Amino acid sequence: MRTSCATVSRDFAIPAVLAKLPRTHFGRWVIVPSFVKDPTEPKENDLGCSYLLFSSTFDGPLDSYVDELCSQLAPEAERIWGCCIGCPESAGRPGLKAYLLHNQIETGLFFSAYPTTSLETVKESLHTREQTIAFATRTQGMEPAALHKAFLEELRS
Amino acid sequence: MGPSIDYADIQGDILRAYGNRYDRTSYVFVAVGDPEHGQAWLSGLLDKVTTAVPWRGPRPETTLNVAFTHAGLAAVGVAPQTLDSFSTEFRQGMSRRAPKLGDAGDSDPKHWNEGLGTGSAHVLITINAQDELSLQAVLSALRAGLRDAGNLSIAHEEHAQMRGDAREHFGFADGFSQPAIEGVSEDKARGGGVPEANGGWRPLALGEFILGYADEESRVDSQRRLPSAPAGPLGRGGTYMVWRKLHQDVALFRRTLRDAAHLYDAGDEDQLAAKIVGRWRNGTPLVASPTAEQASFDAKAADANDFRYADVDLDGRRCPLGAHIRRANPRDALGFVGRLSFRHRMIRRGMPYGPALDSDAVEDDGKERGLVFVCFNASISRQFESVQRQWLNDGNVFHLGHDTDFLLGGGTASTGKMKVQGAPPFFVSPQGPFVTTRGGEYLFVPSITGLAAVADGVTG
Numbered sequence: 001m002r003t004s005c006a007t008v009s010r011d012f013a014i015p016a017v018l019a020k021l022p023r024t025h026f027g028r029w030v031i032v033p034s035f036v037k038d039p040t041e042p043k044e045n046d047l048g049c050s051y052l053l054f055s056s057t058f059d060g061p062l063d064s065y066v067d068e069l070c071s072q073l074a075p076e077a078e079r080i081w082g083c084c085i086g087c088p089e090s091a092g093r094p095g096l097k098a099y100l101l102h103n104q105i106e107t108g109l110f111f112s113a114y115p116t117t118s119l120e121t122v123k124e125s126l127h128t129r130e131q132t133i134a135f136a137t138r139t140q141g142m143e144p145a146a147l148h149k150a151f152l153e154e155l156r157s
Numbered sequence: 158m159g160p161s162i163d164y165a166d167i168q169g170d171i172l173r174a175y176g177n178r179y180d181r182t183s184y185v186f187v188a189v190g191d192p193e194h195g196q197a198w199l200s201g202l203l204d205k206v207t208t209a210v211p212w213r214g215p216r217p218e219t220t221l222n223v224a225f226t227h228a229g230l231a232a233v234g235v236a237p238q239t240l241d242s243f244s245t246e247f248r249q250g251m252s253r254r255a256p257k258l259g260d261a262g263d264s265d266p267k268h269w270n271e272g273l274g275t276g277s278a279h280v281l282i283t284i285n286a287q288d289e290l291s292l293q294a295v296l297s298a299l300r301a302g303l304r305d306a307g308n309l310s311i312a313h314e315e316h317a318q319m320r321g322d323a324r325e326h327f328g329f330a331d332g333f334s335q336p337a338i339e340g341v342s343e344d345k346a347r348g349g350g351v352p353e354a355n356g357g358w359r360p361l362a363l364g365e366f367i368l369g370y371a372d373e374e375s376r377v378d379s380q381r382r383l384p385s386a387p388a389g390p391l392g393r394g395g396t397y398m399v400w401r402k403l404h405q406d407v408a409l410f411r412r413t414l415r416d417a418a419h420l421y422d423a424g425d426e427d428q429l430a431a432k433i434v435g436r437w438r439n440g441t442p443l444v445a446s447p448t449a450e451q452a453s454f455d456a457k458a459a460d461a462n463d464f465r466y467a468d469v470d471l472d473g474r475r476c477p478l479g480a481h482i483r484r485a486n487p488r489d490a491l492g493f494v495g496r497l498s499f500r501h502r503m504i505r506r507g508m509p510y511g512p513a514l515d516s517d518a519v520e521d522d523g524k525e526r527g528l529v530f531v532c533f534n535a536s537i538s539r540q541f542e543s544v545q546r547q548w549l550n551d552g553n554v555f556h557l558g559h560d561t562d563f564l565l566g567g568g569t570a571s572t573g574k575m576k577v578q579g580a581p582p583f584f585v586s587p588q589g590p591f592v593t594t595r596g597g598e599y600l601f602v603p604s605i606t607g608l609a610a611v612a613d614g615v616t617g
Contacts, residue, residue, distance in 0.1 A: 126558075129558070130558070133574070133576070133584065134572075136582075136584060137574050137584040137586050140420045140583070140584060141419070141420035
């Protein structure tokens with residue numbers, strides 16, 4: 001699995017892959033080879049094989065998100081999950097969606113940096129912040145009249 | 158209680174600096190042609206290597222220390238299975254880690270000085286000297302020794318020298334804030350150690366800086382397991398060393414500072430310079446003294462670095478959130494007391510190279526000058542690289558967006574700036590390429606036992 005994931009990350013730029021899902025705040029694929037051994041436990045907790053964990057923080061409902069994932073990421077998704085046990089071979093979108101939902105783990109606790117703000121709003125806010133700082137930097141030390149003029153020009157642009 | 162430390166088996170200048178008396182440092186990178194000649198030459202050096210045993214009586218005129226790149230360990234015949242037991246980043250070397258370190262543009266390894274970052278630098282001999290005469294004598298002896306040994310050559314050499322005012326080229330006192338280590342420098346725990354919730358500080362575990370000893374993770378591990386280290390005799394008493402030649406464009410920095418200060422209402426040029434660095438030029442911390450330099454500031458005093466950010470300056474009104482020293486060592490500024498920063502400390506032993514730029518010059522004189530940055534740490538990726546990548550090259554963790562460390566500078570087409578918190582805030586810009594990497598290597602400094610094993614060819 002590690003080899004095929006390495007070729008996936010060689011063939012696709014992961015940020016670009018996730019950019020195809022514009023509702024995604026933060027997404028990642030992680031290979032879990034085994035549980036970390038707790039030194040206080042008598043024996044190792046062996047998983048038997050490696051597991052692929054995909055986690056994502058996104059806007060809106062899960063169902064349509066998985067739909068988008070299966071349609072927008074068709075070639076990548078097939079390559080990524082195609083090396084997992086039980087993934088239907090070239091099953092197309094409905095098969096992959098069912099497979100992903102079947103393997104979903106409900107999480108009781110998760111962290112979201114912007115729980116009430118959509119990704120679109122976050123990006124707009126960042127843009128506004130950068131524009132504002134650039135304006136402030138550019139106009140530092142200006143006389144009031146010139147600053148007023150520059151401000152109006154900034155608003156118009 | 159700290160561990161029992163075998164100083165005689167640890168090389169000098171790591172845990173305790175040799176001191177300002179040694180105002181000349183020469184770095185000679187040697188290329189080894191074959192293991193036999195390399196081992197024979199190293200055997201002849203063994204009794205010249207300076208250890209960490211504290212000096213009683215007069216100090217030697219010169220000191221000598223030895224470190225290896227990964228290619229160097231292979232070149233002197235270290236066994237393959239031992240070579241594989243070193244950390245990934247060390248095996249890759251600094252030039253292959255360049256994209257992670259931000260060494261791009263003019264700092265890209267393809268522009269580095271000859272002999273650095275190419276795999277031809279194998280063994281680093283560091284010589285510290287109290288005067289020019291004794292330095293030249295040792296260098297001559299070293300060159301003669303290389304000739305006599307055969308199949309050895311010099312890949313690169315750098316000669317650094319402390320300035321008369323003991324400051325780095327931008328004009329700041331440097332290098333006196335170091336991690337306080339259990340059993341070594343506990344007297345500097347306040348400000349140098351780990352801040353604790355009760356207002357106290359505790360020194361760091363030795364294993365953060367010397368392999369083969371318990372580190373900060375061992376402290377909370379019920380079995381007190383030691384951090385990962387190379388196999389065999391190289392696994393104890395050694396450490397990793399980062400060596401970087403950093404060119405400083407002093408004239409550009411001065412012009413930027415002068416031009417920005419014209420627009421800065423909250424103080425003069427010296428105040429703005431202090432805001433960029435986080436200290437006044439003589440080292441007085443801004444947090445402790447926000448409006449003026451303390452003329453009586455003594456960098457060697459036990460309480461010289463005894464300050465925190467969270468209690469008095471969380472918003473950066475005294476020391477800006479993006480000030481160089483606050484980014485390089487945030488202490489408790491990231492919250493959770495010091496728990497987000499204490500695993501990312503390093504021992505620094507930098508030294509300026511090149512002549513000082515005339516004190517009032519604002520145009521470049523075409524002379525090469527800068528800092529040979531040297532640091533020691535048990536994990537290059539967790540310590541040096543994390544600071545470089547997460548704190549200096551990215552502002553996110555400090556809520557500074559894409560802002561990189563202003564002092565280290567941006568690329569030639571940089572739109573970078575630094576925010577100085579205040580009412581109103583002030584933005585220092587443009588951020589020029591103040592510092593450019595001219596070359597560098599990741600090295601391993603073996604213990605005395607480890608070095609003897611390398612010289613004897615019995616490491617695997």
